[in-house]
Amino acid sequence: MKLRVVLVEPLYEGNVGSVARAMKNFGFHELVLVNPCKIEDFGSAMASHARDVLQMARTFAGLPEALVGANLVVGTTGKRLDEAQHHLRLHLRVPCFTPAELAGKLQGKEGTVALLLGREDCGLNSEELALCDMLVSIPTSSEYPVMNLSHSAAVLFYELSQNDNGKCCQVEMARGESLALLQERIRSLLAEVSYPVHKVEFTLLMLRRILGRAELTEREARTLLGLIKRIRWRIAGCGKPESPEQS
Amino acid sequence: MKLRVVLVEPLYEGNVGSVARAMKNFGFHELVLVNPCKIEDFGSAMASHARDVLQMARTFAGLPEALVGANLVVGTTGKRLDEAQHHLRLHLRVPCFTPAELAGKLQGKEGTVALLLGREDCGLNSEELALCDMLVSIPTSSEYPVMNLSHSAAVLFYELSQNDNGKCCQVEMARGESLALLQERIRSLLAEVSYPVHKVEFTLLMLRRILGRAELTEREARTLLGLIKRIRWRIAGCGKPESPEQS
Numbered sequence: 001m002k003l004r005v006v007l008v009e010p011l012y013e014g015n016v017g018s019v020a021r022a023m024k025n026f027g028f029h030e031l032v033l034v035n036p037c038k039i040e041d042f043g044s045a046m047a048s049h050a051r052d053v054l055q056m057a058r059t060f061a062g063l064p065e066a067l068v069g070a071n072l073v074v075g076t077t078g079k080r081l082d083e084a085q086h087h088l089r090l091h092l093r094v095p096c097f098t099p100a101e102l103a104g105k106l107q108g109k110e111g112t113v114a115l116l117l118g119r120e121d122c123g124l125n126s127e128e129l130a131l132c133d134m135l136v137s138i139p140t141s142s143e144y145p146v147m148n149l150s151h152s153a154a155v156l157f158y159e160l161s162q163n164d165n166g167k168c169c170q171v172e173m174a175r176g177e178s179l180a181l182l183q184e185r186i187r188s189l190l191a192e193v194s195y196p197v198h199k200v201e202f203t204l205l206m207l208r209r210i211l212g213r214a215e216l217t218e219r220e221a222r223t224l225l226g227l228i229k230r231i232r233w234r235i236a237g238c239g240k241p242e243s244p245e246q247s
Numbered sequence: 248m249k250l251r252v253v254l255v256e257p258l259y260e261g262n263v264g265s266v267a268r269a270m271k272n273f274g275f276h277e278l279v280l281v282n283p284c285k286i287e288d289f290g291s292a293m294a295s296h297a298r299d300v301l302q303m304a305r306t307f308a309g310l311p312e313a314l315v316g317a318n319l320v321v322g323t324t325g326k327r328l329d330e331a332q333h334h335l336r337l338h339l340r341v342p343c344f345t346p347a348e349l350a351g352k353l354q355g356k357e358g359t360v361a362l363l364l365g366r367e368d369c370g371l372n373s374e375e376l377a378l379c380d381m382l383v384s385i386p387t388s389s390e391y392p393v394m395n396l397s398h399s400a401a402v403l404f405y406e407l408s409q410n411d412n413g414k415c416c417q418v419e420m421a422r423g424e425s426l427a428l429l430q431e432r433i434r435s436l437l438a439e440v441s442y443p444v445h446k447v448e449f450t451l452l453m454l455r456r457i458l459g460r461a462e463l464t465e466r467e468a469r470t471l472l473g474l475i476k477r478i479r480w481r482i483a484g485c486g487k488p489e490s491p492e493q494s
Binding site for chain 1: 273297387436458467480
């Protein structure tokens, strides 16, 4: 899936630069501007290390030209409940997906998706919405639903980029054997500290759940095993301060 | 779950205002600033209709004061792979969750979560990261991983705001004092089992993170405190099998 970001008549160059930055942050590069404001030093500064995205952006006078070659056109729309009375307008705006639902829909798809973001003050108009195959809306607070343009963009890029990459940091999860060994050693430790027999199973389960929820790494499991070994050695030896490493 | 947004030494007032706006967009209101830049007209303009969030923000000189009363401290960290060589630094930064994983973890929890966002140029430093129970990192492109502060904030608020929609049983999270007491008792235990001095800080931090990721309930914290008390009593008494309950 290739994303083409289409800004329709953006009013502030700072927002255009910020959108370019957010695009590059999430691995997107194709920016198209429809009848934009002038983009000068401030827009370029806001793009920061994504100036290349801004410089390679294509500019068109109208929306239809900006959509040539797109397989799917997705429009973004905010909460504008006051407009909902009008039948056609309502139809234009619903049903729409959440960003997560949109990402799910596009998962594993090939082709170019044009994502339309409208003007800062009034979004996409009826004719523009009519060109969209699908709508997406970010669930916001009814108290203040109007997001900054580049914030909306960042949230959408974030969701759409999840389709490609997985977790943020790859860390080796604890192996099943290590977790089983931990349970066994904790059980021995409980016996050695005369833990009340009727509480043993409860506490073992509780510890298993705590460690399970923490999603232990293999390294952490080994450190815990080392710590328990040392405690048990200390209890067994009772006051002999030799190192347990040799045992 | 109540979210407290903590900006640590933000450099640009525009970002502070933008974060306030994104907070209100997603229904969050408690903003805390640690040693911030001056916030004047531009910051206020960027906050737009969230000026009230900015005006009600509390300001502190240091991070510890800003965390008083928080049940869980979550640090945000970007990709800084060049630092990964250093042992403690690596440990300070991994493992971390994606925003979606963090939202899943916090689902259905009660209590105050402090979400720390660091400086625009260098994020949170090692001492600040050491105060965190959990880390979150937004998966970004390796080509340009450094996001604008308010964009990161918007993505995090977006994910965390989804939590209120879902229903789950409410569980009392461990109190800050209980977690602090656990740290203190584990430190004493490590000393009593002659844990290698050069490993103590590392292991304490690791345990803090494990317990943080597990999001201990108050009941679990009390059970762990009881278990540690019993172990320490067993070590001190060396072979006297009386119950510690009376002690």
